[in-house]
Amino acid sequence: MTLDLRPPAAAVARAALRRLVIAGGLEVSALASRTGLAPQTAGLGLVFMLHHVRxxxxxxxDPNALLSITPSFLDAALARLKALGLRPVDLAEIPAAVTNNDPGDPVFAVTLDDGYRNNLEEALPVFEKHGVPFTVFVTSGFVERRFTLWWETAERLLRAAPExxxxxxxxxxxxxxxxxxxxxxxxxxxxxxxxxPSQLAAIEGLNAAARGAGIDPLVITDQLIMTEAELRRLSAHPLARLEPHTVSHVALAQVGAKQLRDExxxxxxxxxxxxxxEPCAFAYPYGFLSTAGAREFDATRDAGLALAVTTRPAMLGPRHAATxxxxxxxxxxxxxxxxxxVDALASGLPFRVSGLIRKGG
Known part of the structure; x- marks a missing residue:
């Protein structure tokens, strides 16, 4: 398996340009929102995706910087959404909201993927302050310390090693x-x-390289992910909902039918x-087109789950009542x-521009 490795300078320039374009689009969308030029794009609301709050x-x-927001930004975001007139709801209420199709009552739900400890320690107090419900999608194999977070392993290995x-x-x-x-x-x-297709072998190869450099990937998992006891404590909170996010955080579209059902x-x-x-919701790991498609959507439905979420950015609309x-x-x-x-995102305008928001999670 050969990596598609771009020239280093080109890779950095491409990433910087992409962030610049996104920031520019968000600035324009925020201005349009404040001047009343974008209300027709707002839809019925939206579901937010977070990972770390710390x-x-x-x-x-810091290649994973996009996955971390600060508690102060979460605080500001929740305050701003409520000020804009969006009503916070539990994720389980989203199907009813899109079925009711009331543009005069836009809603938002907040989700956090993977099960990071900082969701309990740093995010929970912010949700309590605002009285906003939230859902944590838990990768059970991380909690059981059976699987590793390859993106965190890669960050630490590459930061430490010159080769x-x-x-x-x-x-x-x-x-x-x-x-x-x-x-x-x-x-x-x-x-x-x-x-x-060879993701598990590739992750094991990365883990072996990390161990060879004195970095234990399972220690990283233990440092970052909640324990079973912490999950039980969080689950008892009236604002919190815990839902499944697979066992191994595998890209489901790349596995066989049996593993898909088992995950x-x-x-x-x-x-x-x-x-x-009883679980009612599911989040597809990574969640973009090559990792979750029609087969995976059918599988979550057949498993009896009421809803499942991708990472494909869009406002909620009446069409989602059927999907x-x-x-x-x-x-x-x-x-x-x-x-x-946050104003820009809530306006819906950025999602009219192809490729503006990163499709990842």
Whole structure:
């Protein structure tokens, strides 16, 4: 398996240009929202997607920065959404909201993927302050310390090493990672491999490389992900909902039919055991087109789940009443933590521009 590795300088320039374009689009959308030029795009509301909520931690190499927002930005975002007239609802209420089709009562729901400990320690107090319900999608194999977070492993390995050797299943490949540009280019090239047909072998190859550099991927999982006891404590909170996010965080479209069913069924079973409640929702890992499609939507429906969410950004609309297992979500992205950008997202205008918002999670 050969990586599609871009020239380091080109990879960095491409990422910087993309962020610049997105920021510009959000600025224009925010201005249009404030001047009343975009209300026709607002739809019935939206479902937000978060991952980490934690205080800013400056890093020399931070490829996962988009996955982290600060508690202060979450605070500002929730306040702004309510000020804009959006009503916070539990995720389970979204199908009814789109069926009712009342543009005069726009809603928003908040979801957080993977089960990070900071969701309990740093996000919960913010949700309590605003009285906003939220859903944490839990990867059960992370909680049980059976699987690792490859993107976190890669970040720590590439930050620490000037050169890495990784065997993706067909022999070791060596990569220079001495400069920030080299690290960024390799990290970007890893993503399609780690979400492709040989993803589990590729992740194990990355884990082996990390262990060879003195980095234990399971220790990273233990540092970042809630324990079963912490999940049970969070589940008891009246604002919190815990729902399944697979066992291994595998890209479901790339696995066989049996593994697809098993990933859904086993993760539902664990959440049922930990919360004492019947699961009603599901989040597809990564959630974009090549990782979750019609087969996966049918599988969550057949498993008896009421709804499932992707990472494909869009406003909610009446059309989603017919597709509750293919609901869109909008990321609160760590690169764009300005309250006026919340206005832009809530306006719906950015989603009229192809490719403006990153399709990932």
């Amino acid at each position: 205080r800013h931690r400056p890093q020399s190499f 890495v050797s990784i065997d993706f299943g067909d022999g070791a490949q060596r990569f220079r990672t001495a400069t920030h540009a080299q690290k960024s280019a390799l990290f970007d090239a890893l993503f399609p491999v780690m979400t492709g 859904i069924a086993e993760s539902c079973g664990r959440l049922r055991e930990w919360t004492g409640r 509750p297992h293919n609901l869109p979500r909008v990321a609160l992205n760590g690169h764009f933590q300005k309250p006026r950008f």
